[in-house]
Amino acid sequence: QSTWGSNASTSMLTCLSSTEAHVDRAWCVAWSPAGNALASCSADKQIRLWGVREGRAEVMQVLEGSHDRTVRSVAWAPSGAMVASGAFDGVVAIHQANNGVFEHVASLEGHESEVKCVAWEHSGNLLATCSRDKSIWIWEALHGDSVGSGELVDFECVAVLHGHSQDVKCVTWHPLHQVLVSGSYDNSIKVWTEDDTDWVCVDTLDAHAATVWSVAFDASGTRFVSSGDDGTVIVWKSLPALTPNTSEHKWYEVCRLQGIHTRPVYSVHWCALTGAIVSAGQDDSICIYTLTSESEQGRVENYDVVCRVTRAHVTDINCVAWNPAVPGLLASCSDDGLVKLWQLTL
Amino acid sequence: MASDTLNPNPVVREVVRTKRTSEFDDDETVSDAFDTEEIFDLIRDIKDPEHGNLTLEQLNVTQQEYINFDTTNDSIDITFTPTIPHCSMVTLIGLCIRVKLIRSLPQRFKVTVKVTPGTHMSEDQVNKQLNDKERVAAALENPNLLEVVNKCLVKTQHQATAA
Numbered sequence: 001q002s003t004w005g006s007n008a009s010t011s012m013l014t015c016l017s018s019t020e021a022h023v024d025r026a027w028c029v030a031w032s033p034a035g036n037a038l039a040s041c042s043a044d045k046q047i048r049l050w051g052v053r054e055g056r057a058e059v060m061q062v063l064e065g066s067h068d069r070t071v072r073s074v075a076w077a078p079s080g081a082m083v084a085s086g087a088f089d090g091v092v093a094i095h096q097a098n099n100g101v102f103e104h105v106a107s108l109e110g111h112e113s114e115v116k117c118v119a120w121e122h123s124g125n126l127l128a129t130c131s132r133d134k135s136i137w138i139w140e141a142l143h144g145d146s147v148g149s150g151e152l153v154d155f156e157c158v159a160v161l162h163g164h165s166q167d168v169k170c171v172t173w174h175p176l177h178q179v180l181v182s183g184s185y186d187n188s189i190k191v192w193t194e195d196d197t198d199w200v201c202v203d204t205l206d207a208h209a210a211t212v213w214s215v216a217f218d219a220s221g222t223r224f225v226s227s228g229d230d231g232t233v234i235v236w237k238s239l240p241a242l243t244p245n246t247s248e249h250k251w252y253e254v255c256r257l258q259g260i261h262t263r264p265v266y267s268v269h270w271c272a273l274t275g276a277i278v279s280a281g282q283d284d285s286i287c288i289y290t291l292t293s294e295s296e297q298g299r300v301e302n303y304d305v306v307c308r309v310t311r312a313h314v315t316d317i318n319c320v321a322w323n324p325a326v327p328g329l330l331a332s333c334s335d336d337g338l339v340k341l342w343q344l345t346l
Numbered sequence: 347m348a349s350d351t352l353n354p355n356p357v358v359r360e361v362v363r364t365k366r367t368s369e370f371d372d373d374e375t376v377s378d379a380f381d382t383e384e385i386f387d388l389i390r391d392i393k394d395p396e397h398g399n400l401t402l403e404q405l406n407v408t409q410q411e412y413i414n415f416d417t418t419n420d421s422i423d424i425t426f427t428p429t430i431p432h433c434s435m436v437t438l439i440g441l442c443i444r445v446k447l448i449r450s451l452p453q454r455f456k457v458t459v460k461v462t463p464g465t466h467m468s469e470d471q472v473n474k475q476l477n478d479k480e481r482v483a484a485a486l487e488n489p490n491l492l493e494v495v496n497k498c499l500v501k502t503q504h505q506a507t508a509a
Binding site for chain 1 (some may be wrong): 419453456474481
């Protein structure tokens with residue numbers, strides 16, 4: 001591992017394990033809320049659930065048949081009892097745990113073309129999905145009667161958000177409030193919230209010069225980070241800080257990290273436990289950044305690259321995700337079909 | 347169909363085949379790195395989607411000079427020139443070039459396929475689409491489109507025996 005940044009850093013990212021997870025391109029990895037399991041999905045049309053112990057992933061379950069094309073995105077509900085997946089077949093599938101075994105219980109249809117990303121809101125009541133059809137759908141989970149050990153859940157579309165002029169590549173929820181952020185092939189980022197009963201776009205951020213591939217909030221929800229096809233990572237901050245009743249949203253670019261990745265950056269994630277940002281993409285490298293200083297008004301922040309692993313995979317890295325329970329435990333997946341686990345020591 | 351063709355009388359160039367000569371060609375112990383000539387060899391015989399009997403090389407859509415290969419970071423930048431600035435097949439041609447290279451080259455290579463600057467009306471749009479891996483992956487899962495691409499990539503009997 002090499003270090004990069006203004007100060008000599010002692011931070012290290014150590015590879016704990018490498019698992020041949022899929023026979024084709026692995027698009028996305030997501031940790032369970034308890035942090036003891038990982039979901040991965042692939043162009044091989046599978047979703048795999050992995051138990052993770054001592055830095056190693058052991059397959060628990062293979063979910064097949066819920067999609068007939070590439071599975072692009074996967075996400076655990078906050079309860080840990082459901083996994084949602086979005087695929088190029090335009091379908092969003094819901095898998096629910098029944099006595100510890102996940103079963104395909106629902107297919108949410110409505111998107112006209114490839115689903116690119118699925119994301120659960122913090123309460124688990126809402127699911128956001130986005131697609132090449134330029135729209136974002138918000139689904140509400142309607143909890144029904146208990147059957148066996150599980151509870152039957154039905155989903156209803158409560159809103160269809162239009163505003164992006166091209167494919168919506170990614171969606172992510174604020175960790176505390178009902179605020180959604182989306183990134184698009186139209187190069188913009190949009191912030192959405194519910195105004196009375198309508199979902200409206202409250203801010204549009206045009207700072208990337210190309211497709212926005214990934215967005216992720218910090219633990220407090222004061223900031224989020226975005227990455228793009230332009231090779232740039234941008235940190236955004238809400239000023240004044242967001243409250244549940246804030247109707248006015250104003251997000252400012254407080255830091256721009258460019259020239260670090262040499263090609264498109266497909267994934268960014270903010271560690272809720274260590275505060276470290278991770279980014280990865282087409283240049284096969286993983287970069288870790290931490291906040292080093294900020295201006296008095298908070299309008300400018302400085303982040304240093306504390307750690308960088310070149311050739312972390314032999315080809316494009318599509319997704320990186322921090323474990324929600326173990327500080328500095330990171331998962332990555334790549335076009336090489338591998339899922340790797342890493343440990344950061346700051 | 348003939349009335350649908352957008353460029354019914356394209357300029358066709360005489361293709362001259364020179365036998366590759368590398369000082370290492372006969373030496374199996376030397377691993378010779380890829381060069382632009384080898385990359386060009388991979389794509390020169392791709393059929394034009396519009397004129398199925400002509401290759402991209404014959405139509406001057408591809409040339410070895412359009413290939414930029416940076417060996418230090420395994421990146422290959424290719425530009426191609428549509429025969430006319432409003433060519434509706436431009437995305438398909440780019441997709442064929444990309445697919446041929448994906449299938450032929452080791453995974454570590456980073457390939458960028460773009461329209462030669464100033465040669466197509468929708469240049470930026472086409473470039474964006476051709477270099478979005480998600481769009482490309484989704485397109486290749488479309489069986490109809492894949493069939494068209496495969497048709498352009500099939501070598502004719504003559505080429506297969508000559509190679």
